[in-house]
Amino acid sequence: MINNLTCVSENNLLVSDLHKKPVVYQGMLDKILFFVEVSRLGSISSAADSYGISVATGSRWLYDLEKELELPLLKRKGPHITLTHDGIFLFNRTKMLNDAVYHINQDLLALKKEPSGLIKICCTPIYACDYLLPIMASFSEKYPKIHFQLDVNPFGLESCDRYDITFSALSSYDDHLERNIDKVRKPIMHEPFIVVASPGYLNRCNYPKSPLNLSQHKCLYARSLTVKKEWEFNIDGKITTVRLQDVLEVSDSFLLLKAACLGIGIAYLPRFVVQEKLHCGELVQLFTDIPTSEWMLNMYYSPSCELDAITLLFKEHFAQENIYKKHQQ
Structure with missing residues (x-):
């Protein structure tokens, strides 16, 4: 008035x-x-x-x-x-x-x-269960009115504009795929690939003496891990790409791990995925003296000046609670 x-x-x-x-x-x-x-x-x-x-x-x-x-x-x-x-x-x-x-x-x-709202996240399956979900759970306890929409998808980088935060992985020789992504990239994990097979498979199909012999073996492949049907090795100081011939393609990394344990073929997986199976003897590491490429997980998001308040809160919480980083320390 x-x-x-x-x-x-x-x-x-x-x-x-x-x-x-x-x-x-x-x-x-x-x-x-x-x-x-x-x-x-x-x-x-x-x-x-x-x-x-x-x-x-x-x-x-x-x-x-x-x-x-x-x-x-x-x-x-x-x-x-x-x-x-x-x-x-x-x-x-x-x-x-x-x-x-x-x-x-x-x-x-x-x-x-009392912050509230919805955060849309896309995460590659191999990281979602054991690493991301515990962080989301602790965040939800702290901010009960903030909710999540979680899309578990290994190819989130292809549609990252649909999400507030995307966790997506690449092999070190596929990193050209992110060049046109207009997002901030924060490295989260980097793990060498480990070539593994079950003792049963090696007894049945012989132990390959060199990565170059992989063409004579059944190899387990996932496009979510390496885009092409190729595995990279550093042999005598020279980067060598081995083209896979006899391939069983598996869409999920954990199914691929299971297939390797069942003796179906040889797998090329990030170290953190196979280390427990190696420790208990279900899998055997091949070519221990030959370096491989790296599996790299990154977090993608818009510049901080463009993020809303609740996404910034989660990003800060994630930085404090990053389970993988704590394990590395």
């Missing part, structure tokens, strides 16, 4: 008045919002108290606003304030903006006190 104001109908505005408005910039917007508060309260001193500024500062803002707009907005007669034609026009056009700013501030304060 406008108090202590003498108002003139907006219908009495001249058309020429409408063409005097310059482009509004940030500094002017603050002054316009203060002008709306003055118009509502009917007093510069009351509006200044509401904004937490001095009366002198408030008066200067109004003077500067009139000067920048090149329009008279107020007429002062003692304690009373009268809006001019242009002042009425500006008030009627901007009072909803002032309300919107107020409600946005209230929403932000509520969000700061």
Whole structure:
């Protein structure tokens, strides 16, 4: 409600008045919002108290606003304030903006006190269960009103714009696939590939003496691990790519691990996936003295200045709770 104001109908505005408005910039917007508060309260001193500024500062803002707009907005007669034609026009056009700013501030304060919303995450299956889910669980305990939509997909990098955060993996010789991704990339894990087979398979099909002999063996392949049906080795200081011939393609890394344990063929898997099976003897490592390429897991997200508050919260929580990093330490 406008108090202590003498108002003139907006219908009495001249058309020429409408063409005097310059482009509004940030500094002017603050002054316009203060002008709306003055118009509502009917007093510069009351509006200044509401904004937490001095009366002198408030008066200067109004003077500067009139000067920048090149329009008279107020007429002062003692304690009373009268809006001019242009002042009425500006008030009627901007009072909803002032309300919107107020409600946005209230929403932000509520969000700061108790964050809420939805975070969309895509994660490669090989990392989701044992590593990402525990971090999501601890985050949910801390922020119960923030919810997740988790898509478990080894090819999330192909559609990362659909998600707030994407966890996706590449082999070191497939890293060209991320060159056109307009996201921040944060390395999470890097593990060498290990060539493994079950004792039963090796007894039945003989032990390959060199990676070059793999063409004579059944090899287990997953496109989610290496895009092409090729495995890379560093033989005598030279990078050698071995093209797989007899291939069983498995879409899931854990199924591929199971297939290797059952003696179906030879697998090329990240070290952290096979280390337990190696320790208990279900699998045997081949070519222990020949380096391989690396499996690299990265987290992809928009620049921090573009992330919403709850995604930033999760990113910070993830950095603190990264289970793999703690194990490495």
